[in-house]
Amino acid sequence: MSQTVDRALSILPLLAQGPADLGQVAERLGVHKSTALRLLRTLHEHGLVHRQQDQRYRLGARLFALAQEAVENLDVREIAHPYLTALNERIGHTIHLAVYEEGEVVYIDKVESRYPVRMYSRIGKPVAITVAAVAKLLLADLPEPERRAVAAKLDYPPYTPRSTPNAAAFLKELATVREQGWATDLGGHEESINCVGAPIRGADGRVVAAMSVSAPNVVVTAEELLTLLPQVRDTADAISREYSGTAPTKEASA
Amino acid sequence: MSQTVDRALSILPLLAQGPADLGQVAERLGVHKSTALRLLRTLHEHGLVHRQQDQRYRLGARLFALAQEAVENLDVREIAHPYLTALNERIGHTIHLAVYEEGEVVYIDKVESRYPVRMYSRIGKPVAITVAAVAKLLLADLPEPERRAVAAKLDYPPYTPRSTPNAAAFLKELATVREQGWATDLGGHEESINCVGAPIRGADGRVVAAMSVSAPNVVVTAEELLTLLPQVRDTADAISREYSGTAPTKEASA
DNA sequence: AATGAGCGTTGCACATCCTGCAACGACCAC
DNA sequence: GTGGTCGTTGCAGGATGTGCAACGCTCATT
Known part of the structure; x- marks a missing residue:
């Protein structure tokens, strides 16, 4: 070097x-x-x-400029974007897209109801990696040793009483997420915000990105939010198919 | 080197x-x-x-991560932010904050109605520097030779019929902006979007940043938007005072 | 006004560190 | 199985980066 x-x-x-x-x-x-x-x-x-x-x-x-161009050239992002906006138009809530990279989880796209703004405000920050639904999805797919290593190195800030308290709980949660193929964050970051997320997979089955839908308690309860899970998973699967080339490539509708 | x-x-x-x-x-x-x-x-x-x-x-x-930390450490941004949100709460429209740096104009903050999101989506891109109100404000204050040099080097894309067509027109516009102390973009970038902006000055009187308020035609007409100009200028002046240390330092209300 | 301290800047000689070469190994296609 | 492509490694030569010392500038001090 x-x-x-x-x-x-x-x-x-x-x-x-x-x-x-x-x-x-x-x-x-x-x-x-x-x-x-x-x-x-x-x-x-x-x-x-x-x-x-x-x-x-x-x-x-x-x-x-570099960061901007970099994020625009991520092909997952490019492929996913129309699906995210389509889903957003149906359900109206905030949608995030994130990737994992060398110990960090980074939001690479966001669609907000009525405001299709890409926001990078959290990029690079240690973003609630212990509680965010997308983070769980991304980490759950890591190879065992790396997953343990990452989990051990993390801090577990008690954002709320429902935040993940420690590495053991986190690893257990990751196991659950891995098994069920989706993840939630129920008030783990901010008391009144719930999220449901699903993984996006490449041709080899590995998780390349994760998406989630977030909504405040006052708008929809956690139970109601969970009823959206099928739509979220369908969208994620559709993106996965196009990303891995197993699907109609030039179609981004429902 | x-x-x-x-x-x-x-x-x-x-x-x-x-x-x-x-x-x-x-x-x-x-x-x-x-x-x-x-x-x-x-x-x-x-x-x-x-x-x-x-x-x-x-x-x-x-x-x-670097870009994020960088933008958060800009002191103009930090000082301006509460003023921007305060103004936003009063008038509700989208507010931008931008700086000029070596030939480029960069948005460093944005407040959107009801969504206090920092968005860096346009950062680094050649953002309508020939038409944006904030760009005019920042360039208008450059020393004569640099201003001419920059104006000559720019492209003048015809986003709309009202876009600045060429360097001569741009320099003329900059002269006007410089004289009147505020700037507009009336459909120069997108047909239906109007902006009014005002400069933020440092202790030496030089423009260190610029802010603007944007609103679509369908919500407020250009004339109505212009009635907000006094509030915009007042806010910019208040930021200028605090930034240059000539003002009550720890107050960010109206 | 004069003095001095602090900081950025420059030119230069030394040797450190970077460079390109050539060879190896892994992988894929034919 | 074979040829080709691509990433990787160790090495010797020398280009390139390094630290030194001296200069000039600005600003605070007396």
């Missing part, structure tokens, strides 16, 4: 915490100022860092 | 266009495969690229 690049990339998370000047970057990187300067300049030329008026560096706009 | 880092970073926009395998990366980078491999590995270790099952590389989730 390349030392120079390694150092340069280490600057990014450092700046993510907040702006820093040359001296701080050099110190936290453990290199000479002149070295840090050259690295920062290179990052700057690529638009990944930006220099503000006070000469301090912070992350640049190109980063958003 | 560092050659190694330069090459490594050049991989990112390359992968933004879509997944690529080692050979493609090496070729498009003009380096040997083994070199490309080492660079990709380093990027991978930092989570910036991800390797999918077919061994091809694509951009990784850490990129979102």
Whole structure:
């Protein structure tokens, strides 16, 4: 692995915490100022860092551009999107699409009733991975050792009394999810929000993404939300079929 | 500037266009495969690229994490947010906050009626920079030479008949915006959407950000939208005062 | 005004680290 | 079974990154 690049990339998370000047970057990187300067300049030329008026560096706009383009090129997302909006038009609630990647669960699409906005607001954050329905679905499909490893490393914040309390409970929940082929989050993240989710599978049967429907208690009870499960699973299955090439490729209706 | 880092970073926009395998990366980078491999590995270790099952590389989730943290650490955004939501509660329409950075205009916050969602969906994209009210505000404040340079380099896509047609018209519009201290987009991007915006200034009087209110024609006419201008300007001014330290610092009400 | 400290910047000599080569192994198609 | 493609590895040569020291700038201090 390349030392120079390694150092340069280490600057990014450092700046993510907040702006820093040359001296701080050099110190936290453990290199000479002149070295840090050259690295920062290179990052700057690529638009990944930006220099503000006070000469301090912070992350640049190109980063958003990259993240944006990246998410738009995810083929699962592209395939799934019309199905998600179609489902949304029928049932009206918020729909999420998420993927698992190297220890993290990331929302890659969202459809909100009447507002078809893609929102990435939670992206990258440690998003309730211990309670979210999509997270359960994605983790439930991991190979045994990785699943245990991930579960052991996680924190289990008690968002609500119904949040997953610890690794043991989580693994047990994952086993259930794995067996039944769908997942819920009943007030585990926010007291009044319930979710039902289903997995999207690739040609080899592995879970490549997960989708969920969320609704507040005041609109539909948890029981009512569960009656939507068949529709959610049907949608997920339809996406799975198209994604794995086993289905009518150019049709996104119900 | 560092050659190694330069090459490594050049991989990112390359992968933004879509997944690529080692050979493609090496070729498009003009380096040997083994070199490309080492660079990709380093990027991978930092989570910036991800390797999918077919061994091809694509951009990784850490990129979102960085973009997310970056946007959350922008102090303008942090200061402005409560003002934006307060205004939104009064008038109900969609509110945007944007900044200018090295030739690009980027949305850094958005408040939608009843849905206080931060949406970054347009981030990084060449977002209607020739017609958006916030873009006009930000560009209008650039120093003369840079303004001309940017205007000359832009494309002027005819989104609608009312879109800015060319650089001359754009510069003229910017002059107007600069003089009057506010800007509009009346159907210049989408036929049925109008916007009014106002600038947010730092202590030195320079425009550091811009905000706008958007509403579809069917809800409010352009004339009605313009009656909101005083409120928009007041909000922008209030943010400016707090941002530049000339105001009650811990108050975000109307 | 003068002085000094702090910070970013530059040019350079050294040697570290990156590069490209060639060979190996895995996988797939024919 | 065989040929081809692609990712991977170890290595030697040298290009490239590194740290040093000195300079200039701005700002705070006396």
